[in-house]
Amino acid sequence: MKKTSFLWLLAGAALIILAVLVMRPPAWATPVHAGQRAASIAPEANTPLSSNVKRERSSFSHPGLTSGPGSALDETGGHSLVADTPSSDNCIACHTDKKKLKKLAREPEEVKSEKASGEG
Amino acid sequence: MPPLEVWQKVLIKDKFLEKDVHAEVGCIECHGGQPDTDDKDAAHEGMVKKVGANPAATCGKCHVDYAQAAQTNIHRLQTGYQEVLAHRGGDFTDPTFITAYSNHCTGCHADCSDCHVSRPSALGGGLLAGHLFKKTASIWQTCGGCHSTRIADDYKGGHEGIPPDIHWEKEGMLCSDCHTDDAAYHNGSHGGTRYEDPTAPTCIQCHEDVKPGDGIDQHDQEHLEKMACQTCHAAGEYKSCFGCHTGIDEKGIKYFASEPSQMTFKIGHNPIKSERRPWDWVLLRHAPTNKDLFAYYGDNLLPDFDNLPTWKFTTPHNMRRITPQNETCNNCHGQDDLFLTEQDVAPDERAANAPVIVAPEDIPQPVEEGGS
Numbered sequence: 320m321k322k323t324s325f326l327w328l329l330a331g332a333a334l335i336i337l338a339v340l341v342m343r344p345p346a347w348a349t350p351v352h353a354g355q356r357a358a359s360i361a362p363e364a365n366t367p368l369s370s371n372v373k374r375e376r377s378s379f380s381h382p383g384l385t386s387g388p389g390s391a392l393d394e395t396g397g398h399s400l401v402a403d404t405p406s407s408d409n410c411i412a413c414h415t416d417k418k419k420l421k422k423l424a425r426e427p428e429e430v431k432s433e434k435a436s437g438e439g
Numbered sequence: 440m441p442p443l444e445v446w447q448k449v450l451i452k453d454k455f456l457e458k459d460v461h462a463e464v465g466c467i468e469c470h471g472g473q474p475d476t477d478d479k480d481a482a483h484e485g486m487v488k489k490v491g492a493n494p495a496a497t498c499g500k501c502h503v504d505y506a507q508a509a510q511t512n513i514h515r516l517q518t519g520y521q522e523v524l525a526h527r528g529g530d531f532t533d534p535t536f537i538t539a540y541s542n543h544c545t546g547c548h549a550d551c552s553d554c555h556v557s558r559p560s561a562l563g564g565g566l567l568a569g570h571l572f573k574k575t576a577s578i579w580q581t582c583g584g585c586h587s588t589r590i591a592d593d594y595k596g597g598h599e600g601i602p603p604d605i606h607w608e609k610e611g612m613l614c615s616d617c618h619t620d621d622a623a624y625h626n627g628s629h630g631g632t633r634y635e636d637p638t639a640p641t642c643i644q645c646h647e648d649v650k651p652g653d654g655i656d657q658h659d660q661e662h663l664e665k666m667a668c669q670t671c672h673a674a675g676e677y678k679s680c681f682g683c684h685t686g687i688d689e690k691g692i693k694y695f696a697s698e699p700s701q702m703t704f705k706i707g708h709n710p711i712k713s714e715r716r717p718w719d720w721v722l723l724r725h726a727p728t729n730k731d732l733f734a735y736y737g738d739n740l741l742p743d744f745d746n747l748p749t750w751k752f753t754t755p756h757n758m759r760r761i762t763p764q765n766e767t768c769n770n771c772h773g774q775d776d777l778f779l780t781e782q783d784v785a786p787d788e789r790a791a792n793a794p795v796i797v798a799p800e801d802i803p804q805p806v807e808e809g810g811s
Binding site: 406437 | 444445446448449450451452453456464465466467468470472474475476477479482588680682683686688690692693694695696697698699700727
């Protein structure tokens, strides 16, 4: 009898451990953590602007970015998005419109010295 | 390379938006700018045009390993330029020297986007294929865009009378087939020039059957040990550039002026002999440099100019099995014109080139044809 109880106890414990593992995978197995580990290889990447894509999407800040709906001041006083990144609709609408681009696109004035010569 | 109209440079293709994973992050995430306006100037305020210039903050968010490599990337940092100029006595702590270097040398720097999204900025930029990202850089528009007259033209047979490289003509091989992902253009952690890259390609990596006794008479121990492959297998002349003078004109515009280039074929002594390049005889090409390179900015800014030859080690990309110089023994032996002798070198460059100049008595003498 004692042996049977012990076996039942062991089976129960195994079931609980299995349930925990299935419902909550270990931290090292999550994509976010894996990304963080990879990012830590790159010293340049250890900046507020980077780490991994998933985190970046929720706390992105850019020097040229203004605050908009869903944005908030971050610790450095800059704006960081707490929702998704802003819509690119305006950019895409123009940059896929050949007629509009032909009308609006301007080459920066080429500045070449008259003294320049030879092959680069 | 045909120039692009300005609108073509910035036209985004539907295919990019529909199929390229990079489109999923949206324009603003990488380029910044103002999303809430359709006014051109207002929308571009604060926009980052060259996203790849800061790989850790952009490309490196996903491509972490490449962002790491970018920290030592030879194309991005131009370590080769710096190594050579420092060897000639250039002082990178001297503000005058740094000004000269920054004004005239850094324009050829290339970052991730210069190869994988657009044409190199140094060539005027412009999206390669409507913003589609190219994993393999375009052989003619990116690699060959910058390395044009001294590599791409050799490779595709762009020099009159000289055939293309057999690797292109017969096999259609791309740059990346030999210059693989490990090489200096991604990871230049070896520092210095590309010749210090331990992963740089060698002919023997593919042609491992080339060895004494392989059935080719000239592949004897002596020829194989003493001569770089190109010495026999470069199909003809390749381009040498001479002189380069830099300055700022009356209007304040920076410029450089080089002397007319010449097609040359010169065999000389190996200036970079090493375990990887142990040969005595190699091909040499004149680099676009001279003692007065930075004379506009000050006197003697390259005080040790003679430390390095101006005729430098080269590997022309016009390789063929049979070439004019290897058709017979005496197409090379006794052919003084093929060798870099003192008379080929400008008097004020002879000291710098002493290690590579071939003395007349060192030129291999004619042999009796029919033997080995």
